[in-house]
Amino acid sequence: xxxxxxxxxxxxxxxxxxxxxxxxxxxxxxxxxxxxxxxxxxxxxxxxxxxxxxxxxxxxxxxxxxxxxxxxxxxxxxxxxxxxxxxxxxxxxxxxxxxxxxxxxxxxxxxxxxxxxxxxxxxxxxxxxxxxxxxxxxxxxxxxxxxxxxxxxxxxxxxxxxxxxxxxxxxxxxxxxxxxxxxxxxxxxxxxxxxxxxxxxxxxxxxxxxxxxxxxxxxxxxxxxxxxxxxxxxxxxxxxxxxxxxxxxxxxxxxxxxxxxxxxxxxxxxxxxxxxxxxxxxxxxxxxxxxxxxxxxxxxxxxxxxxxxxxxxxxxxxxxxxxxxxxxxxxxxxxxxxxxxxxxxxxxxxxxxxxxxxxxxxxxxxxxxxxxxxxxxxxxxxxxxxxxxxxxxxxxxxxxxxxxxxxxxxxxxxxxxxxxxxxxxxxxxxxxxxxxxxxxxxxxxxxxxxxxxxxxxxxxxxxxxxxxxxxxxxxxxxxxxxxxxxxxxxxxxxxxxxxxxxxxxxxxxxxxxxxxxxxxxxxxxxxxxxxxxxxxxxxxxxxxxxxxxxxxxxxxxxxxxxxxxxxxxxxxxxxxxxxxxxxxxxxxxxxxxxxxx
Numbered sequence: 001x002x003x004x005x006x007x008x009x010x011x012x013x014x015x016x017x018x019x020x021x022x023x024x025x026x027x028x029x030x031x032x033x034x035x036x037x038x039x040x041x042x043x044x045x046x047x048x049x050x051x052x053x054x055x056x057x058x059x060x061x062x063x064x065x066x067x068x069x070x071x072x073x074x075x076x077x078x079x080x081x082x083x084x085x086x087x088x089x090x091x092x093x094x095x096x097x098x099x100x101x102x103x104x105x106x107x108x109x110x111x112x113x114x115x116x117x118x119x120x121x122x123x124x125x126x127x128x129x130x131x132x133x134x135x136x137x138x139x140x141x142x143x144x145x146x147x148x149x150x151x152x153x154x155x156x157x158x159x160x161x162x163x164x165x166x167x168x169x170x171x172x173x174x175x176x177x178x179x180x181x182x183x184x185x186x187x188x189x190x191x192x193x194x195x196x197x198x199x200x201x202x203x204x205x206x207x208x209x210x211x212x213x214x215x216x217x218x219x220x221x222x223x224x225x226x227x228x229x230x231x232x233x234x235x236x237x238x239x240x241x242x243x244x245x246x247x248x249x250x251x252x253x254x255x256x257x258x259x260x261x262x263x264x265x266x267x268x269x270x271x272x273x274x275x276x277x278x279x280x281x282x283x284x285x286x287x288x289x290x291x292x293x294x295x296x297x298x299x300x301x302x303x304x305x306x307x308x309x310x311x312x313x314x315x316x317x318x319x320x321x322x323x324x325x326x327x328x329x330x331x332x333x334x335x336x337x338x339x340x341x342x343x344x345x346x347x348x349x350x351x352x353x354x355x356x357x358x359x360x361x362x363x364x365x366x367x368x369x370x371x372x373x374x375x376x377x378x379x380x381x382x383x384x385x386x387x388x389x390x391x392x393x394x395x396x397x398x399x400x401x402x403x404x405x406x407x408x409x410x411x412x413x414x415x416x417x418x419x420x421x422x423x424x425x426x427x428x429x430x431x432x433x434x435x436x437x438x439x440x441x442x443x444x445x446x447x448x449x450x451x452x453x454x455x456x457x458x459x460x461x462x463x464x465x466x467x468x469x470x471x472x473x474x475x476x477x478x479x480x481x482x483x484x485x486x487x488x489x490x491x492x493x494x495x496x497x498x499x500x501x502x503x504x505x506x507x508x509x510x511x512x513x514x515x516x517x518x519x520x521x522x523x524x525x526x527x528x529x530x531x532x533x534x535x536x537x538x539x540x541x542x543x544x545x546x547x548x549x550x551x552x553x554x555x556x557x558x559x560x561x562x563x564x565x566x567x568x569x570x571x572x573x574x575x576x577x578x579x580x581x582x583x584x585x586x587x588x589x590x591x592x593x594x595x596x597x
Contacts, residue, residue: 054255111325
């Protein structure tokens with residue numbers, strides 16, 4: 001694998017706080033991958049930001065009596081803070097209302113247009129009868145005309161996977177207010193998707209190593225390639241840089257079009273802020289650099305079909321050919337790590353229906369590593385998973401607290417009590433060597449899983465080392481070896497070495513507690529980095545300031561390898577790392593939690 005790796009994370013809407021379903025597909029999985037790759041010595045660029053255009057922002061603005069920009073400003077900060085508190089190590093978490101983003105989107109569009117992949121077309125658009133405002137396809141629901149699924153959206157059916165037009169739905173209704181939309185004729189610009197049938201089909205056919213859920217979804221994407229609208233009748237979004245279009249106050253790029261380009265525009269902004277405006281090129285133009293996308297399954301179409309088509313069109317590499325655009329030949333996605341849905345009572349989390357657990361509430365109650373552990377060990381990696389408080393409590397109490405927390409606590413406690421420092425080993429036995437060999441071998445096993453975004457398998461293997469170490473201590477019974485201090489010290493040294501190894505293996509999953517364990521073992525300095533919020537000025541509009549998430553991740557000590565624990569390092573009496581949860585919490589959840597029905 002290349003020394004450089006681009007981690008591209010789906011852009012959450014800036015229309016409210018994030019719930020735990022959101023971060024189970026984007027925030028946590030992407031950070032596990034990025035942290036592991038950095039620990040393995042790779043040059044990682046992880047980018048994302050707040051998706052701030054389109055009707056979702058307008059709807060929320062109306063609810064709160066704010067302007068769209070005020071709404072985007074408010075919730076961009078909220079979402080960025082959620083991600084910071086969770087410990088997601090973005091190199092840049094930015095937003096789509098920057099002038100840098102506007103310029104990059106327009107340049108990509110002009111390259112597509114120059115290469116003949118943009119079509120003007122008169123079409124039927126959905127309008128709200130009560131407000132006169134355009135309704136995006138995703139805000140219209142009805143019965144799928146193909147499979148009969150009740151709950152299909154105006155752009156696609158999640159049941160059969162087919163692309164749809166809102167006007168084709170049976171009994172269409174607005175998700176905003178329940179009214180039947182009015183369909184009127186309007187002119188829009190379309191991406192000529194059929195002009196990518198051969199090239200996109202060949203590219204998708206080569207991706208046999210993607211996650212099975214993604215491969216299965218993409219099988220039918222090229223069977224029904226139709227032009228797809230990239231503009232909408234809105235006054236909130238990126239302006240269209242074409243004569244006859246740029247001066248129309250109610251014509252903007254469709255939010256999906258500018259949001260996927262955000263992966264590239266954020267990379268350009270990061271490079272400009274780094275002091276080397278061309279730094280993005282090693283992530284986007286070196287054919288050896290992998291690009292790994294993280295998202296929920298409802299975004300597979302945009303990342304496996306539309307975004308690659310946009311890149312091909314810019315590169316002049318679609319069925320019509322063409323010439324590379326202003327950014328040269330850009331890399332296509334290497335991997336699409338799409339998660340399924342985290343549900344509650346069998347249904348998707350829904351803010352409007354009160355079925356939602358906000359990240360900020362969860363972290364205030366349980367801390368970030370508890371949520372990161374649950375998502376890693378029991379999240380919706382390849383299939384939908386129903387969140388229950390009972391399962392959450394069981395995982396935290398019996399795995400995180402009893403297994404891992406207890407191993408750390410009793411190993412350090414006994415060494416502190418008997419020696420006061422990391423003891424020296426003498427005459428290790430086969431049992432000692434076998435346990436250390438198991439923990440060393442886990443670096444290859446767990447690393448392979450993380451490199452291929454198999455996070456449940458990765459944390460399972462790491463916890464297997466923890467379980468083996470607990471069994472080792474129970475078998476060796478160092479507390480009974482008062483009359484044999486040499487053997488006692490060897491056992492405790494072995495246990496502490498495996499604790500150190502296991503802490504490294506678990507660092508991508510549990511970075512906050514990993515720092516504490518590093519210090520418990522006598523370590524000093526930064527072990528696992530955390531992101532920080534910084535206030536910045538828009539690079540192209542000095543009048544605008546906004547927060548971004550970023551960080552310097554080069555100073556951390558965590559490396560993906562087993563390193564010998566240092567004999568003689570003083571140890572202090574530890575305090576419990578993970579508080580056990582009240583079992584009754586598994587029946588009711590916290591007072592603020594929604595009631596499952």
